[in-house]
Amino acid sequence: MNDTLDRWIQRVTLAALLALVATLLTVGVTLYASDSKAGTAAGGTSQSQDFQGQDILTGTTR
Secondary structure, eight states: OOHHHHHHHHHHHHHHHHHHHHHHHHHHHHHHHHHHHHHHHHTOHHHHHHTTTBOTTTOOBO
């Protein structure tokens, strides 16, 4: 092949790989951030302790 064409293919491949890395990092950070937010929201001690001895359907304590 032509050297100029080879260089363009290398440049396009490199740009595509860098875009893929950036996309995967963005998705990973977004999922990690949403997971950690969900973990702290669900792990709230005041609300989870209030319902530990309470029946969900009837609202009565066990």
